[in-house]
Amino acid sequence: MSDDGLRYNCTACGKCCRGKYVPLTVDEAQAWAARGDNVVLMTETISDSLWSGRPGEYQHQTLRAFAASFGDQDAEVITLLVADIVAGCPNLGADNLCTIYEQRPLVCRIYPLEINPTILPSPVGKDCPPEAWGTGEIIWREGKYTDPQAVELIERSRQQDRQDAERKKRLCEALGIHKAGWKNDGILAWHITPEQLLEALSSLDEPNLPSEQPWAVVSNSANLKAHLLAAGLNVTEHINSDAVFHSMH
Structure with a gap:
């Protein structure tokens, strides 16, 4: 990063639109899901x-989480x-441009x-090619983002994460999901169809959702499992057929 800040210019290479999962x-x-995706x-x-x-x-993560019972202890679930x-x-699109840009x-x-x-912010770990960096608008200088619109979008995203936490809790209840990985050890990925998701989302405002059930942590680490059990948290090795455990190690 030069003394005058971090410069960036999108090259429309489309690399950031492939090979990943995009948080929504x-x-x-x-x-x-309504588009069938x-x-x-x-x-x-x-x-x-x-x-x-x-x-x-920790503060950033818990602001977008909800509390749940894991047996003798409560913990925060990030969904x-x-x-x-x-x-x-x-x-x-074939031209590497977004067809739903707006x-x-x-x-x-x-x-x-x-x-x-x-x-x-840094070029490290980003999909953008080298030529996207060092030219164009300054996006970061002296510890701050320089574009007021970008600052507003970032704050809106953080605020929406906080507002969505309770809806995600009810969504997990509606889908019968009560297992999770442990932060920095692994994450559980639940593969649901667009139809299943839409049906579950449509029920979130109904008063008679299934009652809350205790959650359990899934891990492949014997040391972590022993540590969590000693702290009073439910631990399991069983994973539903529609879920995949992705280890962080």
């Missing part, structure tokens, strides 16, 4: 008493609704900037 708000996930629900757990990472990171664009975004998700509008306040 609840409303964005509903619109995505796949949304994956991911669950992971975090606990203040067992957190060993950066304090700022992500993500668009599956591993094989390529269904809205990416309705594209918040994350797409913000990229390559960071929503997580503990991560500084």
